[in-house]
Amino acid sequence: MKRLTNPVVLEKLSDRDKKHLWHPLTQHKTAEAPIGIVKAKDALIWDEEGKAYIDGIASWYTAMYGHCNEFITAAITEQMSQLDFVMFSGFTHAPAVELSEQLMKILPDNQAKIFFNDNGSTAVEAAIKMGLQFYHNKGEKRDTLIAFEGGFHGDTFGAMSASGLSSYNGPFEDFLLKVERIPVPNEENIEEVLQLLESIYRNNKCAAFVFEPLVQGAAGMKFHAAKELDKLINSCHEAGILCIADEIMTGFGKTGKNFASDYLAHKPDIICLSKALTAGMFPLSITSCSQNVFEAFLSDEVSKGFFHAHTFSAHPLGCAAALAGLKLLSSKEILERRKYIEDEHKNFVSTLENHPKVKEARSIGVILAIDLNLKTDRYGKLRDELYRFFMDNGVNLRPLGNTIYVLPPYVITNEQLEKIYDSIHLALATF
Numbered sequence: 001m002k003r004l005t006n007p008v009v010l011e012k013l014s015d016r017d018k019k020h021l022w023h024p025l026t027q028h029k030t031a032e033a034p035i036g037i038v039k040a041k042d043a044l045i046w047d048e049e050g051k052a053y054i055d056g057i058a059s060w061y062t063a064m065y066g067h068c069n070e071f072i073t074a075a076i077t078e079q080m081s082q083l084d085f086v087m088f089s090g091f092t093h094a095p096a097v098e099l100s101e102q103l104m105k106i107l108p109d110n111q112a113k114i115f116f117n118d119n120g121s122t123a124v125e126a127a128i129k130m131g132l133q134f135y136h137n138k139g140e141k142r143d144t145l146i147a148f149e150g151g152f153h154g155d156t157f158g159a160m161s162a163s164g165l166s167s168y169n170g171p172f173e174d175f176l177l178k179v180e181r182i183p184v185p186n187e188e189n190i191e192e193v194l195q196l197l198e199s200i201y202r203n204n205k206c207a208a209f210v211f212e213p214l215v216q217g218a219a220g221m222k223f224h225a226a227k228e229l230d231k232l233i234n235s236c237h238e239a240g241i242l243c244i245a246d247e248i249m250t251g252f253g254k255t256g257k258n259f260a261s262d263y264l265a266h267k268p269d270i271i272c273l274s275k276a277l278t279a280g281m282f283p284l285s286i287t288s289c290s291q292n293v294f295e296a297f298l299s300d301e302v303s304k305g306f307f308h309a310h311t312f313s314a315h316p317l318g319c320a321a322a323l324a325g326l327k328l329l330s331s332k333e334i335l336e337r338r339k340y341i342e343d344e345h346k347n348f349v350s351t352l353e354n355h356p357k358v359k360e361a362r363s364i365g366v367i368l369a370i371d372l373n374l375k376t377d378r379y380g381k382l383r384d385e386l387y388r389f390f391m392d393n394g395v396n397l398r399p400l401g402n403t404i405y406v407l408p409p410y411v412i413t414n415e416q417l418e419k420i421y422d423s424i425h426l427a428l429a430t431f
Contacts, residue, residue, distance in 0.1 A: 012036060013048055027379075035391070040067030043412040045396065053396045054416045058409045061217075061249055062280030065328045066411035072281050072324040079320035088116060088314040095319030102326050103288070106258045108267040112291040115306070116284070116314040120248035120274035121154025123285035124210070126308055127244045127270045128158040128177070130289060131208035134242060134296045137304045142207035145179045146200060146241070152218035153210060153246050153272075162210040165218060167378050180204060184216065185228035193228075194235060201239045208242040209233070213260035213268075214364065217249040220403035221369035223362055226263035233266040242293065243268040248285070252276040253329055253338055254407065256365035269293055279325045284318030337410045341366045341417065345406070348421050357428050359402075368406040370424065374431065376402050386427060393423045 013036030023034060036048040043066060044052050045059075058064050065072065083093055100114040115130075117123045128145065135142040145162055152168070153159040160169055161177035169176070180200045185193045200206065213229060216222040233243050245268035250260040254276070261268055270293060274285035297306050312318075328334050345363035352361040352370065359371040376382035378401045386404065390397040397404060397420070404427070406420055 013038075025379075032388075042066040042068075043409045043416050051394070053391065053394050054412070054420060055409060056390075056395050056397045056420045057405065057407050058276075059280055059396075060275065061254065061407045062275045062278075064252065064254070064276040064410050065279045065325060065334065066409045067280075069279060069281075069324075069328070069411075071328060072279055072321050075320045075324035076281060076317050079316050083316045085312075085315060085317070087311070089309060093314070093316055093319075095316045095323065096314040099319045099322050099326075102323060103286070106326070106330075107271065107288055108259065108261050108264075110267045110269075110290045111271060111288045113289050113294045115287045115289070116310070117274075117287060118283050118310045118312050118315075119154075119285050120272070121156040121159045122310060123248060123272040123274050123287045124153045124159035124162065124244070124246055125156045126287040127246075127272050127289075128162065128208065128210065129308055130270060130287065130293060130306065131242045131244060133306065134293055135207055137296045137299065140205075142205040143178050144200075144204040144206045145177060146197065146206055146209040146236070147179050147181055148184050148211055148216065149181045150184065150219040150222065151210070151212055151216055151246075153212075154248075165378075178204075180206070182232075184222065184224045185232060186224060187228065190228045190231060194231060197232060197235055198239075201236070201241060206236075206239070206241050208244050208270075209236045210244045210246065212246045213250060214255055214263060215250055215260065215367060218400065220371065220400045221362075221367055221405045223364060223369075226265075230264050230266050233264065233268065237266060242270060244270040244272065246272045248272055248274045252325070253334075253410070254365050254367055256338075256342060258329070277325065278318050278321040279328075281321040281325075282315065282318035283312070284315060284322065334410050337412075338366060340414075341408060341410070341412070344417055344421075348424075351425075355428065357431070366407060366410070370404045372402040372404065372428075372431075374402050382431070386431065389427055389430065390423055393426065395420055395423045397423075 014033040017034055037045050038048050039046040043055055045055050046052050115126055117126050147162045149164050151164045153162045161179050164181055182193055182196050236243050245261050247259050251273050270289045272287055278284050297304055342365055345368040349361045349363050352358045357373050359373045361370045383399050383401055386399045
């Protein structure tokens with residue numbers, strides 16, 4: 001007799017996931033099961049049930065040219081068949097050299113050298129270590145960083161030290177680097193902030209000022225103006241303090257220019273890049289610096305070199321993805337889409353003027369943020385309800401506390417962008 005076999009029952013990804021996986025930014029005792037995603041294309045992602053969602057935040061502002069972009073995947077595939085990987089200590093390769101050459105064409109003109117890392121946090125980590133060792137190599141011990149209140153720079157210890165969000169730092173406060181914080185400047189408080197800054201560097205041995213230029217991302221897409229930031233950078237430079245711009249979120253066109261630092265008259269000494277650098281296709285990051293910073297590490301003493309390394313530094317596949325992304329960044333099609341999104345965001349902001357549930361609505365480039373007149377913790381009940389509401393309506397938006405933000409892929413269609421706006425209006429009418 002033929003033995004009967006049971007039909008294969010496919011277990012859901014969310015059920016399989018909970019057996020072994022530990023997710024970031026998640027309290028697993030209370031969190032809902034994660035949604036299993038099986039496919040992505042352009043501005044859409046699909047779950048295992050076949051439902052499509054508009055990726056309204058480009059998956060943490062990385063997939064700016066759309067998911068599974070054929071131009072970028074082709075570049076990675078071609079590179080994979082030529083040179084998959086080689087360590088970057090003692091070797092170099094064409095993708096890294098070419099990427100450094102292309103980046104220098106668009107980075108602020110004081111930038112001279114490129115150091116490779118593997119993610120945003122490690123880009124900031126390297127920048128902070130550069131800043132501290134810069135003075136150590138000169139025979140000075142400087143042990144203090146300056147940073148904005150409410151900033152976020154990553155989860156490794158140096159980057160976390162510079163960050164000012166207690167929801168991330170709480171258990172580690174006693175182990176962090178020494179950091180003095182200043183308020184984000186505006187027209188009303190700039191003189192007070194300048195005085196506080198000067199007091200800080202008069203009374204401390206300050207190595208570097210670490211900041212997110214123009215937009216504090218994780219803080220809730222909080223904006224500040226280039227004019228006031230320029231004054232702080234100038235003051236630091238006059239005091240011999242290095243300035244580190246964390247452009248991991250803002251870089252590659254999101255604020256309307258290639259980099260938020262392009263709005264500044266006084267350029268940072270060090271710039272941190274990741275996320276859209278490889279369009280989300282590969283984990284790679286860069287810490288660029290001025291020639292002045294680099295030369296402080298040149299010595300007959302080996303120990304004065306920058307002995308900081310990542311196994312996957314300058315990974316050829318990541319460099320190939322970044323090179324393809326740079327070509328798209330300056331393409332006519334992407335430039336037109338960026339301008340369209342920027343204009344549509346401005347129009348949408350105007351529809352929210354005097355809305356009773358909106359405290360403030362603002363936009364810069366392709367970044368849109370709406371602060372609600374509703375109280376909720378960063379990961380509170382209302383925030384979770386808003387997230388579920390948007391997902392139920394086919395839109396991936398992840399509110400930051402009471403701030404709803406939109407930062408879509410440049411390739412989003414007009415209809416998809418309009419659906420995001422409609423879902424926000426519907427949320428305002430519902431909550």
